[in-house]
Amino acid sequence: MIDKKVKSKNNFFWVYAVIFSIFLGIFFFKSSFSNPRKIDQDTFFDILIKGKVQKIIIKHREIVHVYLNKKLSSNIPHIPYDNKQKIITPSLQYEFEIGDLQFFQKKFEEYKRKYNLNTIIDFKNQQEYTITKFFFDYGIFFILLIIFWIFIFRRIGATGSGPGGQIFNIGKSRARLFDENDNVKITFKDVAGLEGAKEEVQEIVEFLKNPKKYTKLGGKIPKGALLIGPPGTGKTLLAKAVAGEAKVPFFSLSGSDFVEMFVGVGASRVRDLFEKAKEKSPCIIFIDEIDAIGRARGKSSIAGSNDERENTLNQLLTEMDGFGTNTNVIVLAATNRSDILDKALLRPGRFDRTILVDPPELNERKEIFRVHLQRLVLSKNVDIDFLSRQTPGFSGADIANVCNESALIAARKDRKKIKNQDFLDAIDRIIGGLEKKNKIIKSNEKKRIAYHEAGHATISWLLEHAAPLVKVTIVPRGRSLGSAWYLPEERQLTTPEQMKDEICALLAGRSAEEIIFNSISTGALNDLERVTKQAQSMVAIFGLNERIGNISYYDSTGQNEFYFSKPYSEKTAQIIDEEISKIITEQYQRAKKILKKNEKKLTILANELLEKEVIFREDLKNIFGERPFPDEIDEILNSSNQIT
The missing domain is CATH 3.30.720.210 (Signal recognition particle alu RNA binding heterodimer, srp9/1)
Structure with a gap:
């Protein structure tokens, strides 16, 4: 139903518009006959x-x-x-x-x-023309024009929409207010995993609901909490859950909402936001992507101290400092670029807590899968344990995307329920890209690809610390012409032996090409990129090289990135290059040695790949026998009925 008050305002607007049009017509009619x-x-x-x-x-x-x-x-x-x-x-x-x-x-x-x-x-x-004559001929028209536009801007500005609203409200905050009248359905039950982050955020909500519980012991309510983590890990979702749980006014906006081309607008919006927050106290302010205005000051030699973004940041720092201890206004902020934030913004008294939101681990991924699978129609063979192990390093947003893609794939195949294979196809689609079965590949190139992927599979099967293999395919997907899928072990610490085994497995594809064809190709580009970074981190970051010693040139503050600057001498740089080359050469020769020893089995595996295009772990067992090193993957795969 349309509000009668709004409707009457719109009617008056059209009346004034018609009157102005009549005056305009009379003016031009008169001028056309007077010339x-x-x-x-x-x-x-x-x-x-x-x-x-x-x-x-x-x-x-x-x-x-x-x-x-x-x-x-x-x-x-x-x-x-x-x-x-x-x-x-x-x-x-x-x-x-x-x-x-x-x-x-x-x-x-x-x-x-x-x-x-x-x-x-x-x-x-x-x-x-005299001044008097000009006024009587044109002055009245211009006065009417000015009055009309002032009226239009004020009418539109009163609603806060359209160009007029932007002009008259340009210094006003753009924060969206959620209160008890808004139906915010997201709660902490909808946020799977992130137990540590949820615990700290829940405590902030409890501060606002029952402040006396903490203040009677002499404690002070924290003024701010900063959510830090990679994209897609659930920082914004956590803030939405706070809005649903807190039952207090919740102001939500982005850091870019403060940025405007006009001087002083950003600082004005900050002042207006905090004035509104004080009126609604107790309440929460959530600033998403705060790095848009919170970058460290003085880094730009061009803009200098008069940069508009820095003025906005200064005003934000002042407002957060200006809160009294009893205002009950808490600022939540989120960013995935904490390394570039200004130190004054991160100090206690402004953001008292820094909450790290990491990518979910195995058990947390299971919980996230359970949340997103509730709305899907699943078959009995869907194994959440297997899916959570198949998605190492996936964020919550990635897992949500996997669940959605699986439903689309099942619908594309005219299925009534989503099967386990649909989830695996969705994971393949997200990681590797779209499958290109119609891509034309020459027979000699296809043979080289088969041996390349068979080399990866062979080394990963025979080395202790290499990631357990799930399947190998030579079907083009995305930019890759073939790929091998693994279930990497999730570990908190990595030893030099484990890193060397991984490098050896990555170099096995090119090693197989050299053994079989006596030549190498450009197909190992991605492998070489990963190998170089791995060896570089061993030598210059983790201190795992005997010649360099226990020295790390990594800067955790992000001010001097290792890949863009060299915090060491030219002599040390030469040693680092030599050690990186030495590690890669040793593992390449090691891969060649293992593949030559198992050349017949490598050929059988490559021929089977050429015939079937996709082979699984069970096929490798038939060729190489049981894997010499125990792992849990067989039990997982058997329980999920993945391989038949």
């Missing part, structure tokens, strides 16, 4: 000899204005038809240009004597 129309001298003298000219005014010695008598005959001979149409209009003025004033004046006097005319001639060389 003189141009004729030539011959036409003028034809009109003059008939006695129809009342007077003429010569302006600036070159322009003649002609004023006709009030009564004009419609039948004037010796004048062309077009000119007749102009003349018969009552009280119409004409103008024409003259070359020589003396010649024109002499001819005019001759015609006047000859035809006994009483036409008046006058001269005007001064400025035509």
Whole structure:
């Protein structure tokens, strides 16, 4: 139902718009008839000899204005038809240009004597318009125009929408307010995993609901909490859960909402936000992507200290410091770029707590899967344990995407329920890209790809610390022409032996190409990139190299990135390069040695890949026998009925 008050305002708006249009039409109608129309001298003298000219005014010695008598005959001979149409209009003025004033004046006097005319001639060389005349002709129109636009901007500005609202409310906060009247359905039950982060955020909510519980012991309510973590880990979702649980006013906005092209707008919006928050106290302010205004000051040599973003940050720091201990206003903020934030913003007293929101671990991924699987129609063979192990490193947003993709894949196959294979296809789709079965690949290239992937599979099967294999495929997917899928072990610490085994497995593809074809190709680009970074981190970051020693050149503050600057001498740089090359060369030779020892089995595996295009862990068991090193993957795969 439309509000009657709003409807009446809209009616008044249209009434004023029509009135203004009428005034505008009258002005242009008047001006169109008041402007003189141009004729030539011959036409003028034809009109003059008939006695129809009342007077003429010569302006600036070159322009003649002609004023006709009030009564004009419609039948004037010796004048062309077009000119007749102009003349018969009552009280119409004409103008024409003259070359020589003396010649024109002499001819005019001759015609006047000859035809006994009483036409008046006058001269005007001064400025035509006076201030008074200009005001009466145009001033009223401009005043009406200004009044009309002020009215329009105020009417639109009152609603806060449209260009008028932006002009009159440009210094106002754009924060969206959630209170008890808004139906915020997200609660902490909808946030799976993140137990540590939820615990700290729940305590903040409890602060607002029951402050005396903490203040009676002498404690102070924290002024702010900063949520830090990679994209998609649930920082914003956690803030939405706070809005649903707190039952207090909740202001939500983004850091970019403070940024504007006009000077002083950002600081004005900060002031307005905190004024509104104090009025609604107790309440919560949530600033998403706070790095948009919270970057460290003084980093830009061009903008300097007068940068508008820095002024906004200064105002934010002042407002957070200006809170009293009993205002009960808490600021929540989220960012995935905590390394670039200003140190003054992170100190206690502003953001008292820094809450780390990491990617979910195995058990947390299970909980996230359970939340997102509730709305899906699942078959009996869907194994949440297996799916959670298949998605190491996935964030909560990635898992939600997997669940949605699986439903789309099942619908595409006209299934009534989502099967385990649909989830695996969704994971493959997200990690590797879209499957390209119709991509044309030459037979010799396909054979090389098969041996390349078979090399990866062989080494990963035979090395202790390599990730357990799930399947190998030579079907193109995304940019890759083939791929091997693993279930990497989730560990908190990594030893040099484990990292070397991983490097060896990555280099196995190119090693297999060299053994079988006596040449190498460009297909190992991704492998070489990962190998180089792994070896580089061993030597220069983790201190796992004997020659460099227990030294790390990593800067955790993010001010001097290792890959963009070299915090060491040229001699040390040469040693680092030599050690990186040494590690990669050793593992490459190691991979070649293992593959030559198992060349027959490598060939059988490659031929089977060429025939089936996709092979699973069970196929590797038939070729190589049981894996010499125990792992839990067989039990997981058997329980999920993945391999048949």
